[in-house]
Amino acid sequence: xxxxxxxxxxxxxxxxxxxxxxxxxxxxxxxxxxxxxxxxxxxxxxxxxxxxxxxxxxxxxxxxxxxxxxxxxxxxxxxxxxxxxxxxxxxxxxxxxxxxxxxxxxxxxxxxxxxxxxxxxxxxxxxxxxxxxxxxxxxxxxxxxxxxxxxxxxxxxxxxxxxxxxxxxxxxxxxxxxxxxxxxxxxxxx
Amino acid sequence: xxxxxxxxxxxxxxxxxxxxxxxxxxxxxxxxxxxxxxxxxxxxxxxxxxxxxxxxxxxxxxxxxxxxxxxxxxxxxxxxxxxxxxxxxxxxxxxxxxxxxxxxxxxxxxxxxxxxxxxxxxxxxxxxxxxxxxxxxxxxxxxxxxxxxxxxxxxxxxxxxxxxxxxxxxxxxxxxxxxxxxxxxxxxxx
DNA sequence: ACGCAAGTAGAGTAATCATTCTACCTGAAA
DNA sequence: TTTCAGGTAGAATGATTACTCTACTTGCGT
Numbered sequence: 001x002x003x004x005x006x007x008x009x010x011x012x013x014x015x016x017x018x019x020x021x022x023x024x025x026x027x028x029x030x031x032x033x034x035x036x037x038x039x040x041x042x043x044x045x046x047x048x049x050x051x052x053x054x055x056x057x058x059x060x061x062x063x064x065x066x067x068x069x070x071x072x073x074x075x076x077x078x079x080x081x082x083x084x085x086x087x088x089x090x091x092x093x094x095x096x097x098x099x100x101x102x103x104x105x106x107x108x109x110x111x112x113x114x115x116x117x118x119x120x121x122x123x124x125x126x127x128x129x130x131x132x133x134x135x136x137x138x139x140x141x142x143x144x145x146x147x148x149x150x151x152x153x154x155x156x157x158x159x160x161x162x163x164x165x166x167x168x169x170x171x172x173x174x175x176x177x178x179x180x181x182x183x184x185x186x187x188x189x190x
Numbered sequence: 191x192x193x194x195x196x197x198x199x200x201x202x203x204x205x206x207x208x209x210x211x212x213x214x215x216x217x218x219x220x221x222x223x224x225x226x227x228x229x230x231x232x233x234x235x236x237x238x239x240x241x242x243x244x245x246x247x248x249x250x251x252x253x254x255x256x257x258x259x260x261x262x263x264x265x266x267x268x269x270x271x272x273x274x275x276x277x278x279x280x281x282x283x284x285x286x287x288x289x290x291x292x293x294x295x296x297x298x299x300x301x302x303x304x305x306x307x308x309x310x311x312x313x314x315x316x317x318x319x320x321x322x323x324x325x326x327x328x329x330x331x332x333x334x335x336x337x338x339x340x341x342x343x344x345x346x347x348x349x350x351x352x353x354x355x356x357x358x359x360x361x362x363x364x365x366x367x368x369x370x371x372x373x374x375x376x377x378x379x380x
Numbered sequence: 381a382c383g384c385a386a387g388t389a390g391a392g393t394a395a396t397c398a399t400t401c402t403a404c405c406t407g408a409a410a
Numbered sequence: 411t412t413t414c415a416g417g418t419a420g421a422a423t424g425a426t427t428a429c430t431c432t433a434c435t436t437g438c439g440t
Contacts, residue, residue, distance in 0.1 A: 004387095020297040022212045026428060036388045037429085047428065100286065100339065101294035107210040107285045120343055138344055138351040146336030149290065153310055154328055161328040165355060168362035194417095216398060226418045227399090237398065381440105388435070396427075405418070410411100 005043050008033040012044075012054035013061075017098055021051060021105035051102060052111060058098055059119050062088065067126050074132040078140065078166055081127055085144055086159035089151040097148045120145075139169055195233050198223040202234075202244040203251075207288055211241060211295035241292060242301060248288055249309050252278065257316050264322040265360065268330065271317055272356055275334055276349035279341040287338045310335075329359055 001009070015024050015032035024032075029050055030040050044050045066084045070077040095101065099116045106112055124141045128134065143162050150158035191199075205214050205222035214222075219240055220230050234240045256274045260267040285291065289306045296302055314331045317323075321330065333352050340348035 020294060022295050023298065025426080037390080038431095039387065041429075042386090045429095095297045096290065096294065097339075100290070101297075104210060104286065104291035104294040105212050107291075108213065117343060138340065138347055139355050142333070142336035142340050142348065142351045142355060144336075145339040146332035146334075149287075149335040149339055150328065150332050153307060157328055158332060161332045165329050165332065165359060168358045169355060172358035172361050215396080227420080228401095229417065231399075232416090235399095383440095384438090386436090389433090390431105391433100392431075393429085394427100395429105397425085399423085399425105401420105401422075403419090403421100406414105406416090408414095410413085 004035070004039070006057075008035055008040065008043060009053045009057040012050050013058050013098075016051065016054045016102070017058075017093065017095070020095070021102050048109070048111075051106075052115065055099060055102060055112075055115055055119070059115075059122075062119075063122065063126065066123075067130060070130050074130070075170065078127075078131040078170075079163060081130060082144065082147065082162050082166055083159065085147055086151070086156070086162070089148060090155075093148070094152060096152055097145075100148075140166065143169070194225070194229070196247075198225055198230065198233060199243045199247040202240050203247050203288075206241065206244045206292070207248075207283065207285070210285070211292050238299070238301075241296075242305065245289060245292060245302075245305055245309070249305075249312075252309075253312065253316065256313075257320060260320050264320070268317075268321040268356055268360075269353060271320060272334065272337065272352050273349065275337055276341070276346070276352070279338060280345075283338070284342060286342055287335075290338075330356065333359070 011033035012029060015029050019028070026037070026040075026047060029047075030037050033040055040050070044053050065088060066081055070080055089096075099119050103109070103112050103116050120141070123144070124138070125135060127140055127144070128137060131140065133140065143165050146165075147158050147162040150161070154161075201223035202219055205219050209218070216227070216230075216237060219237075220227050223230055230240070234243050255278060256271055260270055289309050293299070293302050293306050310331070313334070314328070315325060317330055317334070318325045318327060323330065333355050336355075337348050337352040340351070344351075
């Protein structure tokens with residue numbers, strides 16, 4: 001990916017994040033990418049390719065921002081991830097998760113759904129690694145998803161609730177209460 | 191709302207739920223509503239009105255299905271709500287929450303955002319009432335949002351995680367751990 | 381100096397879409 | 411029997427869109 005391609009992808013990401021995936025037409029995207037129509041189509045031959053490029057770009061940026069230089073203790077790392085997700089929403093995603101938005105705008109698009117899946121899966125994997133939890137543990141992912149969905153409505157309160165829930169989850173180290181499923185519980189967090 | 195209007199709204203809801211909010215054109219919506227174009231426009235004079243009508247209709251249906259005949263004990267009611275949200279996703283919303291989808295497809299549409307807000311707020315209110323929790327408690331709403339977002343990717347596993355988290359939240363009756371905010375804790379659940 | 385790879389600017393095209401309009405039908409009340 | 415409110419069917423319209431194409435410019439290696 002050369003310098004120009006990066007500039008284009010960054011512009012596309014910004015345009016889609018700001019206006020959603022349906023509204024912006026090609027001219028708007030071109031303006032955001034700051035290249036000519038011809039060049040835009042050279043690198044991304046269809047509007048759909050532009051959507052995919054924007055999401056790929058955001059995926060990298062997101063993971064870099066959330067998981068860079070986390071504190072080592074798993075418990076602290078987990079809380080820090082949640083706080084950073086909150087900050088990310090504040091500064092970059094005031095309308096909610098861009099991947100979910102993209103799929104919502106074009107639910108028949110298989111490539112898009114696949115990208116969403118990959119994005120969430122990779123996030124879950126890195127979160128599990130940072131918090132030293134088993135990979136198939138979905139509760140934390142659920143908390144983060146809830147936070148992202150609630151953010152546009154509740155702002156910081158959503159973030160505090162997410163932290164609260166994470167704390168409760170960690171504290172709840174395994175008494176098998178009535179409703180609780182029989183799946184593996186958290187064991188590795190100190 | 192007469193019988194015809196109800197049929198139209200139900201058809202619109204089905205069409206948008208199946209194909210998203212961008213894809214279906216007016217002719218598709220007309221087919222789904224099973225009326226003539228003229229009648230469709232008579233009751234809902236623009237496509238945007240059709241979107242709003244579909245969402246209003248779904249809102250009622252959703253609340254009716256989730257909150258009808260809940261068990262009286264708050265704890266059981268809460269778990270039952272979560273299970274029903276899972277069933278709703280299974281049978282009606284395989285692509286995720288329709289209200290979030292609508293806003294994602296048209297983020298500049300203020301009426302839509304307002305409807306989303308009203309929908310979530312009313313859900314939260316009735317959930318709090320059923321579980322006998324303070325109204326401004328957002329943790330449970332966050333769990334439900336997370337469940338709905340995770341459903342398309344994890345199916346039943348998402349539901350089990352939501353139950354798990356709810357149980358952990360109820361168990362965590364208030365030791366003020368490091369991360370925890372200073373907001374009101376759960377007190378009223380037995 | 382020349383050629384050319386790679387860019388810009390923007391007009392043209394064919395398709396699609398939301399919306400409107402015309403013409404016709406039907407059942408029940410007067 | 412007539413009237414008419416309220417329905418159907420579907421053609422016409424005007425705007426918008428994604429995408430293509432033509433013509434022009436610019437920086438650089440030889």
